Amino acid sequence: MIDTQDVKIESKRLLKEYFGYDSFRPLQEEIVTHIMQGSDCLVLMPTGGGKSLCFQIPALMLDGITVVVSPLISLMKDQVDGLNANGIPAAFLNSTLSEEEESNIMQRCRIGEISLLYVSPERITRSFEKIFGMLNVALLAVDEAHCISSWGHDFRPEYQQLKWIKHTFPNMPIVALTATADKTTRNDIISQLGLKNAKTFLASFNRPNLSLEVRVGVGAKDKDREIVDYIRSRKNDSGIIYCMSRKSCERLSKKLNTKGIFSKYYHAGLSASEREKVQDDFINDRTSVICATVAFGMGIDKSNVRWVMHYNLPKNVEGYYQEIGRAGRDGLPSDTFLYFNLGDIITLRKFAEESGQVALNLEKLAQMQAFAESDICRRKILLSYFGEFLEEDCGNCDVCKNPPKKFDGTIITQKALSAIMRTKQMVSSQLLIDILRGSEKREVLEQGFHRIKTYGKGRDITEEDWKQYLRQMMHLGLIEIAYDRNNALTATSLSKKVLFDDQKVELVRLVAPEIRKQRFKVTYTKEQAQKSQPWNQLFEYLRKWRVEMAKVKGIPPYLVFNDATLRDIAMSRPESSIDLLSISGVGKVKFDAYGESILEEINKFKQAGRKTTTTYQLTYDLYKKGYDVNMIGQLRGMNVMTVYSHLAFLYQQGYAIDPFKYISKEDVKQILEAVQKTGERVQTKPIYDFLRGEVDYYCIRLSLAYLSKEGKI
Numbered sequence: 208m209i210d211t212q213d214v215k216i217e218s219k220r221l222l223k224e225y226f227g228y229d230s231f232r233p234l235q236e237e238i239v240t241h242i243m244q245g246s247d248c249l250v251l252m253p254t255g256g257g258k259s260l261c262f263q264i265p266a267l268m269l270d271g272i273t274v275v276v277s278p279l280i281s282l283m284k285d286q287v288d289g290l291n292a293n294g295i296p297a298a299f300l301n302s303t304l305s306e307e308e309e310s311n312i313m314q315r316c317r318i319g320e321i322s323l324l325y326v327s328p329e330r331i332t333r334s335f336e337k338i339f340g341m342l343n344v345a346l347l348a349v350d351e352a353h354c355i356s357s358w359g360h361d362f363r364p365e366y367q368q369l370k371w372i373k374h375t376f377p378n379m380p381i382v383a384l385t386a387t388a389d390k391t392t393r394n395d396i397i398s399q400l401g402l403k404n405a406k407t408f409l410a411s412f413n414r415p416n417l418s419l420e421v422r423v424g425v426g427a428k429d430k431d432r433e434i435v436d437y438i439r440s441r442k443n444d445s446g447i448i449y450c451m452s453r454k455s456c457e458r459l460s461k462k463l464n465t466k467g468i469f470s471k472y473y474h475a476g477l478s479a480s481e482r483e484k485v486q487d488d489f490i491n492d493r494t495s496v497i498c499a500t501v502a503f504g505m506g507i508d509k510s511n512v513r514w515v516m517h518y519n520l521p522k523n524v525e526g527y528y529q530e531i532g533r534a535g536r537d538g539l540p541s542d543t544f545l546y547f548n549l550g551d552i553i554t555l556r557k558f559a560e561e562s563g564q565v566a567l568n569l570e571k572l573a574q575m576q577a578f579a580e581s582d583i584c585r586r587k588i589l590l591s592y593f594g595e596f597l598e599e600d601c602g603n604c605d606v607c608k609n610p611p612k613k614f615d616g617t618i619i620t621q622k623a624l625s626a627i628m629r630t631k632q633m634v635s636s637q638l639l640i641d642i643l644r645g646s647e648k649r650e651v652l653e654q655g656f657h658r659i660k661t662y663g664k665g666r667d668i669t670e671e672d673w674k675q676y677l678r679q680m681m682h683l684g685l686i687e688i689a690y691d692r693n694n695a696l697t698a699t700s701l702s703k704k705v706l707f708d709d710q711k712v713e714l715v716r717l718v719a720p721e722i723r724k725q726r727f728k729v730t731y732t733k734e735q736a737q738k739s740q741p742w743n744q745l746f747e748y749l750r751k752w753r754v755e756m757a758k759v760k761g762i763p764p765y766l767v768f769n770d771a772t773l774r775d776i777a778m779s780r781p782e783s784s785i786d787l788l789s790i791s792g793v794g795k796v797k798f799d800a801y802g803e804s805i806l807e808e809i810n811k812f813k814q815a816g817r818k819t820t821t822t823y824q825l826t827y828d829l830y831k832k833g834y835d836v837n838m839i840g841q842l843r844g845m846n847v848m849t850v851y852s853h854l855a856f857l858y859q860q861g862y863a864i865d866p867f868k869y870i871s872k873e874d875v876k877q878i879l880e881a882v883q884k885t886g887e888r889v890q891t892k893p894i895y896d897f898l899r900g901e902v903d904y905y906c907i908r909l910s911l912a913y914l915s916k917e918g919k920i
């Protein structure tokens with residue numbers, strides 16, 4: 208029997224030493240303790256919730272190896288790199304390794320040099336004997352565990368092999384982890400993996416830092432214009448636009464490029480090396496915008512994706528949730544948008560009808576559509592899909608920001624619930640509506656449903672409206688769909704209060720589609736406030752330092768420090784090692800690797816700040832007094848080009864400088880074209896050369912400042 212108190216103290220120490228974090232997130236500590244007691248469990252946490260720590264901390268404490276099954280090869284490498292960057296000995300086995308590399312890793316495992324071994328599912332099958340027979344395996348972690356279930360949305364046959372592990376090693380604890388699993392899938396995971404007395408840890412799926420916005424019925428042209436405007440307002444931020452087809456990825460990416468937004472596209476039609484390149488550029492902050500099919504992102508653990516858009520309706524809520532979940536993993540505010548047109552439904556219905564599981568996929572699509580069309584807090588709906596009930600409206604979705612009208616829908620809800628109970632929770636929503644509306648269809652009469660008390664009690668409500676109301680009840684957590692019982696509606700425990708205690712239910716008055724559309728006038732207020740924060744300059748400065756560091760180490764920038772940690776550093780401006788070590792995300796190994804360098808960098812920034820303010824300020828004072836550029840140059844002892852550079856800088860910083868004293872609108876137009884053609888936005892020389900020396904350097908410098916300030920490049 209282990210001492211839970213000891214485990215808690217030790218795991219907290221490891222959390223700070225290796226990961227640099229001061230406290231556990233909800234459930235992490237309980238899960239670690241549970242695993243350390245040698246018990247099985249199922250962990251449900253949203254993407255970015257912090258699943259990995261749940262088995263990584265035990266791996267550091269356990270005597271033996273923790274084997275992690277993970278389906279995605281690129282993610283595996285990423286995770287192992289991340290662990291190594293924190294000083295944790297980890298390795299992976301998958302099809303990209305040569306025999307020699309593999310036996311090398313096995314050897315290191317045997318002599319106890321490795322704490323975590325990541326393995327792809329097909330490798331586990333092949334090397335089952337080798338891994339479990341020859342190594343001292345203390346724990347098995349099954350990541351993306353929903354892949355084992357055919358009820359899930361991402362079934363992978365290789366996962367089924369994992370069933371044998373529990374049979375062969377009944378005493379080895381297993382932890383299964385997933386970010387997406389409805390109740391049916393959850394039970395399936397437990398039974399397929401043969402987990403014993405498994406405890407389920409269900410973390411909140413709420414990701415309050417993600418704003419949610421659905422934009423209904425925006426035409427193609429307006430859609431593109433809105434997207435361009437949005438991205439321009441978020442310069443340097445990383446984002447992903449999910450498109451339905453390969454063709455639309457390419458088209459949109461090209462279109463963005465002509466608008467001076469540098470993007471790349473990604474889909475399964477590209478060669479493996481092309482895909483890797485696009486992904487690599489994104490991870491390393493070389494490309495900030497990617498237009499992609501849903502194939503993109505599975506293998507990406509980038510923590511500073513600031514926005515995600517869906518160019519079309521996704522085919523199910525699980526996928527949507529997972530895709531938007533790629534934004535804001537570092538916990539900082541991030542935006543998500545979903546564009547939805549009825550045409551999307553037609554296309555998606557066709558896909559569903561051609562798929563292997565028609566009924567299931569159509570129902571999932573209907574839920575997705577319901578989310579997009581709903582008039583209640585979007586986060587409530589999203590969470591209800593994962594069996595969670597949010598008490599308060601979220602305040603960070605388009606519906607909350609622009610609320611619709613509500614009315615007392617208690618009686619309507621009671622009618623529906625009562626009909627569900629009287630039909631023994633066996634009927635689908637269509638049949639339920641038929642019963643409520645008193646239909647004389649064969650299915651109704653044959654089963655005697657015309658004799659129940661609620662038959663025909665909802666005649667006054669149209670079929671369309673009933674559908675909407677039932678969806679609202681679903682979103683309120685009052686009813687659920689049992690996918691494994693022909694999509695029958697069931698009443699949840701919450702519904703009892705409505706049926707028996709007369710608890711009030713508020714439903715949303717349905718609005719006509721035209722009115723709904725009007726509400727979607729550009730509601731996003733750009734988070735520009737953040738950009739002008741004083742700490743942001745240091746943040747941008749340290750970002751450059753981070754890119755350099757990452758290059759030297761051969762790892763992605765966010766593995767040096769993630770955005771949240773870098774932001775905290777920029778905000779608190781640490782001056783000593785002790786200050787730096789107290790920041791969340793600065794662990795021992797990272798401190799040793801980067802501490803000195805970053806402290807030096809902060810110091811440099813502070814000094815440069817002092818110097819630059821004075822030199823620029825002097826130029827500005829002279830400008831304000833009305834001196835011309837030549838005169839300022841003479842007075843300051845600098846050449847004219849430097850004076851222009853100062854003016855450009857001051858203008859960009861928001862000082863009252865009028866660039867059109869020196870340049871014309873024509874110049875600006877010409878330079879904008881040159882930027883679009885050359886892809887150069889900062890350096891003047893390439894543009895000068897491109898224009899064959901016909902436009903002066905100072906003109907280029909000032910025009911670039913103007914275009915950048917206006918958000919045109």
Ligand code: ADP
Nearest residue numbers: 228230231232253254255256257258259260510
């Ligand atoms: P998931 O696997 O659930 O998608 P991760 O395990 O990758 O999520 O964690 C997401 C991010 O949150 C990572 O950058 C991780 O380092 C960070 N994180 C995890 N646990 C904590 C914690 N207790 N405190 C601060 N950050 C954490």
Ligand code: ZN
Nearest residue numbers: 584601604607
């Ligand atoms: Zn809301």
